[in-house]
Amino acid sequence: MSSVIRSSVEYQYASELEILKENDKGISPPGWYLSAISVKKFILGDDTLSISRKFYGDDALVERAIVTLMGYQALLLVGEPGTAKSLLSELLSAAICGDSQKIIQGTAGTTEDHIKYAWNYALLLSDGPSKKSLIPTAILKAMQTGSIARFEEITRCPQEIQDAMISLLSEKQIMIPELSEVQSALPGFNIIATANLHDKGVNEMSSALKRRFNFETVLPIRDKEQEKTLIMQQVSSRLQSQSLDVKMDNNLLDILVTTFSELRGNKESGVKSLDAVLSTAEAVNIAYACTLQTYYVGTKPNSGQIAEQMQGTIIKDKVDDRKKLAHYLDLVIRERVKKDKKWKSFLDTGKLLWMKS
Ligand SMILES: Nc1ncnc2c1ncn2[C@@H]1O[C@H](COP(=O)(O)OP(=O)(O)OP(=O)(O)O)[C@@H](O)[C@H]1O
Ligand SMILES: [Mg+2]
Structure with missing residues (x-):
């Protein structure tokens, strides 16, 4: 170590x-x-x-x-x-x-x-x-x-x-x-x-x-594949430096990078960009925290972890961003869950965090 x-x-x-x-x-x-x-x-x-x-x-x-x-x-x-x-x-x-x-x-x-x-x-x-x-x-x-x-x-x-x-x-x-x-x-x-x-x-x-x-x-990284490689590399090197025998979950990485890229704003889908900073550095921190949670707490990797970490590390007390996230859940995630169940936990956790009054 x-x-x-x-x-x-x-x-x-x-x-x-x-x-x-x-x-x-x-x-x-x-x-x-x-x-x-x-x-x-x-x-x-x-x-x-x-x-x-x-x-x-x-x-x-x-x-x-x-x-x-x-x-x-x-x-x-x-x-x-x-x-x-x-x-x-x-x-x-x-x-x-x-x-x-x-x-x-x-x-x-x-x-x-x-x-x-x-x-x-x-x-x-x-x-x-x-x-x-x-x-x-x-x-x-x-x-x-x-x-x-x-x-x-x-x-x-x-x-x-x-x-x-x-x-x-x-x-x-x-x-x-x-x-x-x-x-x-x-x-x-x-x-x-x-x-x-x-x-x-x-x-x-x-x-x-x-x-x-x-x-x-x-400029921030725009290429999703490059961003994934970078997050994986950075999380692995942090884990290695602590001699932790655990790997970032691939599905989780996919969801994290997709969410970040969509929440940076997308005119076609109507998703509004958040005021909070959504840089790759934040994505690395979230990925790392999720992996530590799995290793130390035994949480099975799930997309709800990402919603929770996003709330704690980037949204914090930004009221307008919570509204934008509620809109994002309604507009994009609800539909996606019908085809891809791995997003369900993100939707459920997100509803609790961002849709409550
Ligand atoms: N294009 C990139 N290539 C490699 N790493 C990146 C890239 N973008 C973000 N990162 C990640 O972001 C981390 C933090 O970057 P750094 O602290 O150098 O940012 P910064 O631009 O100086 O931020 P700040 O303005 O807050 O000081 C890096 O250690 C790396 O994990
Ligand atoms: Mg700096």
């Missing part, structure tokens, strides 16, 4: 990174651990080298992201919640520099000290400003080592703090006036930021900062 709940991707896939390095015949950009071609293989998979696919969906986006990071611009991944922006940023950093852990988590409380450098005040008072008393941030460390720094949820930072990035990104250096020093970035340095479209802010980023980023919009 793994000793941590989740290890970073460079540890999870250390052997794949090694195989790619050994077989790397492509040209590596200055400061990169792997060539651009191998970075792409690490993320999208490669059958001949037995490298697993880790990001599903827009392959061209991955290639564009790699090209951006080779150049002068930084990369900003924007999109709905749960579309694997953070995962993609982690995968890119792990493959490009073998370290995905130089991270700044943007919040309303982020200050310039978190972006540039801070001081160990005890040492600062005793020894004065020195290299020993300087605390480098993820970005400063990335500049010193020529690697990638990740800036998560950049638009949650106050705008004046975001703007500290403007000169840093154009000059590729950080001034440290207290030491009369300038830290210039080594080749290989770049920044991958992420931003959530549900948060206010992407539009409020200053245009000067926007100019320094290439924007890539990460």
Whole structure:
């Protein structure tokens, strides 16, 4: 059993990174651990080298992201919640520099000290400003080592703090006036930021900062088969990490993916899209919870579990969504149950959850 709940991707896939390095015949950009071609293989998979696919969906986006990071611009991944922006940023950093852990988590409380450098005040008072008393941030460390720094949820930072990035990104250096020093970035340095479209802010980023980023919009997975494969893969790896000998039920997976795809909105059938976020990340959580329920509680896999989990994990207290779900049961599921009995439990549980007044 793994000793941590989740290890970073460079540890999870250390052997794949090694195989790619050994077989790397492509040209590596200055400061990169792997060539651009191998970075792409690490993320999208490669059958001949037995490298697993880790990001599903827009392959061209991955290639564009790699090209951006080779150049002068930084990369900003924007999109709905749960579309694997953070995962993609982690995968890119792990493959490009073998370290995905130089991270700044943007919040309303982020200050310039978190972006540039801070001081160990005890040492600062005793020894004065020195290299020993300087605390480098993820970005400063990335500049010193020529690697990638990740800036998560950049638009949650106050705008004046975001703007500290403007000169840093154009000059590729950080001034440290207290030491009369300038830290210039080594080749290989770049920044991958992420931003959530549900948060206010992407539009409020200053245009000067926007100019320094290439924007890539990460969309939810639309292909049902790809989504199924991904859910199965993610649930299996979570179960394996806990050494649990149980498999996600195939019928349940089918029902989960179908429900999610229909509830994302379908003009033809008249199903209205829910306000709640129905990303693949939520689907993975539901699939995992259902499987754990079967393993630990002994519940026989049934479609009612999905309705229950949906209520707890995504609908919560959203009254309008409950109405839309009641409509969905009436419009689509009632008819479907006549032909396919495995939906009956979904209908019965859904009625109790969403049709009661
Ligand atoms: N296209 C995809 N390829 C691979 N995994 C995906 C994809 N879409 C969603 N996932 C799943 O979603 C999980 C969560 O993704 P992640 O946290 O990176 O999303 P995010 O876009 O950063 O969300 P947030 O905006 O809430 O921070 C991933 O670990 C993975 O299980
Ligand atoms: Mg994220």
